[in-house]
Each structure stands twice: as structure tokens, then as C-alpha cells.
Amino acid sequence: MVTEVDHHDICIIGAGVIGLAVAHKITAHSAFKNKTVVLLEQHRQFGQETSSRNSEVIHAGIYYPAGSLKASMCVSGREQLYHYCETHQVPFRKTGKLIIAGKSQEQALHKIYQQALANGVKNLESISARQIKRKEPLIQADYALFSPESGIVNSHAYMQSLLHQAEKAGLIFAPLTRALMIERHANGFLVESQCQDSVYQFTCSQLVNAAGLNAQEVATKICAFPESEIPTQALVKGSYFTLQGKSPFHHLIYPVPEKNLKGLGIHVTLDMAGQVKFGPDTEALTTIDYSIDPGKEEKFRKAIAQYYPAISEHILQPAYSGIRPKLISKNGAADFVIQNGKAFAYDGLVQLFGIESPGLTASLAIGDAVTEILCQ
Ligand SMILES: Cc1cc2nc3c(=O)[nH]c(=O)nc-3n(C[C@H](O)[C@H](O)[C@H](O)COP(=O)(O)OP(=O)(O)OC[C@H]3O[C@@H](n4cnc5c(N)ncnc54)[C@H](O)[C@@H]3O)c2cc1C
Structure with missing residues (x-):
């Protein structure tokens, strides 16, 4: 039958x-x-x-290797996404983003700038410590790249x-x-x-x-x-902590990324409600587990204090985590x-x-x- x-x-x-x-x-x-x-x-x-477990950042397309799908699709996807949000009333904001560096990271920042140019990212600006202070008075950094094309979106x-x-x-x-x-x-x-x-x-x-x-x-x-x-896939968890109270920042603020783009470093992101999140970090997992270890707070404080010394005056709270479906590659990212x-x-x-x-x-x-x- x-x-x-x-x-x-x-x-x-x-x-x-x-x-x-x-x-x-x-x-x-x-x-x-x-x-x-x-x-x-x-x-x-x-x-x-x-x-629903990410930073909700609309990336400019700065870091990814030239010629990769990540690079080309980030640039073309970003343009489409802004247009989509505008035409379909999806809340978004072109906040702009600072990639900040200390004295010893000037070369690394320059490399990121070259990479961004190769990827067709427009309007990226190299800015001085004085200009950084004007944009983000509480941030401590010697050099920065300013990306006006970066933003945030209400992903839900x-x-x-x-x-x-x-x-x-x-x-x-x-x-x-x-x-x-x-x-x-x-x-x-x-x-x-x-x-x-x-x-x-x-x-x-x-x-x-x-x-x-x-x-x-x-x-x-x-x-x-x-x-x-x-x-083959590896699971890499990223946890977030939130800052209580009003945002002291106006932009997304990222340190220079980790080697092999394992993560972008514990950075500052804002959401559409103005809440500040720090993260995500990187943690290898063998099974899916979204729980947050409150014991990570010290590690977060240490990383954040490198560019935002006033973190010591704030309360940090565990927020949520997401898991990156990373593919194993011998050649880095x-x-x-x-x-x-x-x-x-x-x-x-x-x-x-x-x-x-x-x-x-x-x-x-x-x-x-x-x-x-x-x-x-
Ligand atoms: C920590 C973190 C931060 C990130 N930050 C950003 C960022 O700021 N900007 C950015 O552009 N990207 C970011 N990303 C990447 C972005 O979040 C992901 O690329 C994207 O969400 C992947 O979407 P997806 O639909 O492939 O996966 P998912 O959202 O996981 O969707 C897969 C769906 O499939 C369903 N499913 C699975 N198996 C089955 C089955 N057998 N039958 C039926 N349904 C099934 C699941 O329930 C799930 O709903 C981040 C990722 C992480 C982990």
C-alpha cells in the first residue's frame, strides 16, 4: 500500500x-x-x-580575511540590513564604533585598517587620543579607528x-x-x-x-x-555581563581582537534600550550549555579596566551567553x-x-x- x-x-x-x-x-x-x-x-x-544570544551589532566588515564570504557578505549584508530596517520599521541605530589600542598595539591597529580597506569598508577614520576623549571621555586609549558604518539592531x-x-x-x-x-x-x-x-x-x-x-x-x-x-564544528561560548544604570558610553567600543579572530575581545555594546553589555569572552565547550559562571566577573573587570578604569565603581551582573558554531580550520579563522x-x-x-x-x-x-x- x-x-x-x-x-x-x-x-x-x-x-x-x-x-x-x-x-x-x-x-x-x-x-x-x-x-x-x-x-x-x-x-x-x-x-x-x-x-537571540548575540551582541546585536551591525558589523562594518573590518576584520575578516579579504576574499572570504564573511568579508563580502558582511559588507553587502550590512548595506541591505540598514535598508531593510529603514523600510520595514525595524529599530536600529548607526552608533559608530571605536576600535581602541594602547601604545604597543599601533601596528596591530594599522593592520586592521589595511584589512578594512581591502574588504571595501568605507569611511573608516584613524583618530588620535584627543579625538577619542572627545567621543568617549571615560575611555583610556592611545589610538583608535572610528567606524561610522557600525551600528546596532533590535534582532528580535x-x-x-x-x-x-x-x-x-x-x-x-x-x-x-x-x-x-x-x-x-x-x-x-x-x-x-x-x-x-x-x-x-x-x-x-x-x-x-x-x-x-x-x-x-x-x-x-x-x-x-x-x-x-x-x-567539523567546535563550540565556543561567549558570556556577557551588564552594567547597572545609565550608559556612560555613546559608541560601541572594541579592543584589538584576539589572535586568529577567536573572539573580538571583551567589548562594549549597547542595545536599543540603551543598556550596556560587556562581552562576549571565549570559552571552549563540548556540549551546549548557556549557563553563566558568576565567577567570571573578575576576569571581565580586569579586561574592561584596561580601557575603562572606572569599572571599579560599577556593579556588573551576569547577563546571558551565546555559542559560536566555529568550524575547525588549520589556517586561523x-x-x-x-x-x-x-x-x-x-x-x-x-x-x-x-x-x-x-x-x-x-x-x-x-x-x-x-x-x-x-x-x-
Ligand atoms: C556570542 C555571539 C555574539 C554574536 N554577535 C554578533 C553580532 O554582534 N553581529 C552579527 O552580525 N553576528 C553576531 N553573531 C553571529 C550570529 O548571532 C549568528 O551568525 C546567527 O544568529 C546564526 O543564525 P542561525 O539562524 O544560523 O542559527 P540559530 O539562531 O541557532 O538558528 C538555528 C535554528 O535551528 C533550529 N533547529 C536546530 N535543529 C533543528 C531541527 N532538527 N529541526 C528544526 N529546527 C532545528 C534551532 O532551534 C534554531 O532556532 C554572534 C554570535 C554569538 C554566538
């Missing part, structure tokens, strides 16, 4: 900012006008994992808006639905999913794996997908991987691995790249 199952043209797994940006781009594209698109999310709500409002736009264009959003197994099928793929207490099977012609930290696990559930093509399954005879499959920072900034550019592959 043959059982009939539902068919959707495209299935996206994961409603973080990337799955949502992909859903928005696909449903807005003329090539998919009469196609059915379903977005599966294991949680009750969209954006409950990395997409952004994701809500992407979902709204996609649903208006016909997207079927399926929360509380976890993709379990994927098999090859005459129609493309057969997806078995757990929807609360029942198992729901359907077929789709094209499949996008945007499962964030779980992308590798989902890939292993795709029947016979070559394991050697699944990049690994790039985003946007994998077209066609290369392995899995036509119609697109998998996204290692979408760490600047994934929020680059989300619309990533949405375009995935849409382009699905159009081929």
Missing part, C-alpha cells in the same frame, strides 16, 4: 535569523512565486538559540519582521517541529519530523539546512550524505560554508555551516546566496 504524504516545494530547517532571511528571500523571489515553502523550527518560537524585531514578510508571501511556519530524518525520494527528499507527540512525514523538492549549532547533526541525518563533507549539495549528487540540498559572527549582519546576503543556488 502506498501512503500519500504532503509535498512542499522547499523545506527550510531552522528558524534562526538565517532560516528566516532565507525564507524571506525565497518567498519574495519571482522564481518561487507559486511554490510552497515550509520553515521547520523545533522550538515554540523563532530565534531562541544563537540569533528584525526576525519578527522577516517572518511577517515571508508569511505574507505564503510561507508556512511550523514551530514545535523538529526534523529527525531525511531520505532521498523520487520527489527530492522525504522529511520525517517530530511535531509535538506525532511524527509528520512530507516530501520536498529542495531542502535548506539552516539548523545553526545543529547543522552538523541534521547533515548526519540525511541518508547516506558523505560524512567527509560535513565540516574559518569562513562561512554555504554548501551546494549538487557537488555530491544531492541536487536541491543547501547546507549552511559555521554561520557565526557576522551572521546576523550578513543574513540577507546569505539569503540571496541560498536563493541563487536554489534557482539553478
Whole structure:
């Protein structure tokens, strides 16, 4: 007996900012006008994992290696994101950002400046200690780069808006639905999913794996997908502490980044409500664990005191943490991987691995790249 199952043209797994940006781009594209698109999310709500556990910074695209997807998609994604926020009433602010350095870091700062130019970042300014004091009187630094293109966004409002736009264009959003197994099928793929207490099977012609930290696990559930093509992932937690009271700062303030771009250093970010957050730090994990160790406060104070000595007068409180899906690379910072399954005879499959920072900034550019592959 043959059982009939539902068919959707495209299935996206994961409603973080990337799955949502992909859903928005696909449903807005003329090539998919009469196609059915379903977005599966294991949680009750969209954006409950990395997409709501980050700094909410719209990055300019300064640090990433020239020619990398991170560099190009950060620059093009940032321009699109500002435009999107303006046209869809998503709260954002071009705060500008200072990358500050001490006397011994002048060379390192110069290197960052050159990197930014190579990446096509515009309007970056090298400023003196006096100019730093004028912008941020309480900050202690000898040199700085000022990036006027950097800003902040209300990431929840952004994701809500992407979902709204996609649903208006016909997207079927399926929360509380976890993709379990994927098999090859005459129609493309057969997806078995757990929807609360029942198992729901359907077929789709094209499949996008945007499962964030779980992308590798989902890939292993795709029947016979070559394991050697699944990049190895390391989990790197970043914790944040908040400052009680009114913000003493007007800009985002970053120290010179850590080696190999493991993290950007414990920096100052502001949110749309004007709250100051410090972080994220870097901590290797073996399993997902979002708890915050209050014992880290001393380490945070020490790092912050290097550029903001008055931290000793403030109360710091543990806030939240996020986990970076870092890909292992022998040559330092690994790039985003946007994998077209066609290369392995899995036509119609697109998998996204290692979408760490600047994934929020680059989300619309990533949405375009995935849409382009699905159009081929
Ligand atoms: C500490 C930190 C700070 C950051 N700061 C910034 C920043 O300031 N600016 C910036 O541009 N970027 C930043 N980023 C990066 C940015 O947050 C990520 O690139 C982005 O959120 C990744 O989104 P995603 O959709 O890929 O992943 P996620 O948000 O994790 O979404 C994946 C979704 O898939 C769902 N899922 C998983 N498995 C299944 C399954 N089997 N079935 C159904 N659903 C499933 C999950 O529940 C989740 O909702 C930061 C990241 C971290 C960790």
C-alpha cells in the first residue's frame, strides 16, 4: 500500500535569523512565486538559540580575511540590513564604533585598517587620543579607528519582521517541529519530523539546512550524505555581563581582537534600550550549555579596566551567553560554508555551516546566496 504524504516545494530547517532571511528571500523571489515553502523550527518560537544570544551589532566588515564570504557578505549584508530596517520599521541605530589600542598595539591597529580597506569598508577614520576623549571621555586609549558604518539592531524585531514578510508571501511556519530524518525520494527528499507527540512525514523538492549549532547533526541525518563533507564544528561560548544604570558610553567600543579572530575581545555594546553589555569572552565547550559562571566577573573587570578604569565603581551582573558554531580550520579563522549539495549528487540540498559572527549582519546576503543556488 502506498501512503500519500504532503509535498512542499522547499523545506527550510531552522528558524534562526538565517532560516528566516532565507525564507524571506525565497518567498519574495519571482522564481518561487507559486511554490510552497515550509520553515521547520523545533522550538515554540523563532530565534531562541544563537540569533537571540548575540551582541546585536551591525558589523562594518573590518576584520575578516579579504576574499572570504564573511568579508563580502558582511559588507553587502550590512548595506541591505540598514535598508531593510529603514523600510520595514525595524529599530536600529548607526552608533559608530571605536576600535581602541594602547601604545604597543599601533601596528596591530594599522593592520586592521589595511584589512578594512581591502574588504571595501568605507569611511573608516584613524583618530588620535584627543579625538577619542572627545567621543568617549571615560575611555583610556592611545589610538583608535572610528567606524561610522557600525551600528546596532533590535534582532528580535528584525526576525519578527522577516517572518511577517515571508508569511505574507505564503510561507508556512511550523514551530514545535523538529526534523529527525531525511531520505532521498523520487520527489527530492522525504522529511520525517517530530511535531509535538506525532511524527509528520512530507516530501520536498529542495531542502535548506539552516539548523545553526545543529547543522552538523541534521547533515548526519540525511541518508547516506558523505560524512567527509560535513565540516567539523567546535563550540565556543561567549558570556556577557551588564552594567547597572545609565550608559556612560555613546559608541560601541572594541579592543584589538584576539589572535586568529577567536573572539573580538571583551567589548562594549549597547542595545536599543540603551543598556550596556560587556562581552562576549571565549570559552571552549563540548556540549551546549548557556549557563553563566558568576565567577567570571573578575576576569571581565580586569579586561574592561584596561580601557575603562572606572569599572571599579560599577556593579556588573551576569547577563546571558551565546555559542559560536566555529568550524575547525588549520589556517586561523574559518569562513562561512554555504554548501551546494549538487557537488555530491544531492541536487536541491543547501547546507549552511559555521554561520557565526557576522551572521546576523550578513543574513540577507546569505539569503540571496541560498536563493541563487536554489534557482539553478
Ligand atoms: C556570542 C555571539 C555574539 C554574536 N554577535 C554578533 C553580532 O554582534 N553581529 C552579527 O552580525 N553576528 C553576531 N553573531 C553571529 C550570529 O548571532 C549568528 O551568525 C546567527 O544568529 C546564526 O543564525 P542561525 O539562524 O544560523 O542559527 P540559530 O539562531 O541557532 O538558528 C538555528 C535554528 O535551528 C533550529 N533547529 C536546530 N535543529 C533543528 C531541527 N532538527 N529541526 C528544526 N529546527 C532545528 C534551532 O532551534 C534554531 O532556532 C554572534 C554570535 C554569538 C554566538
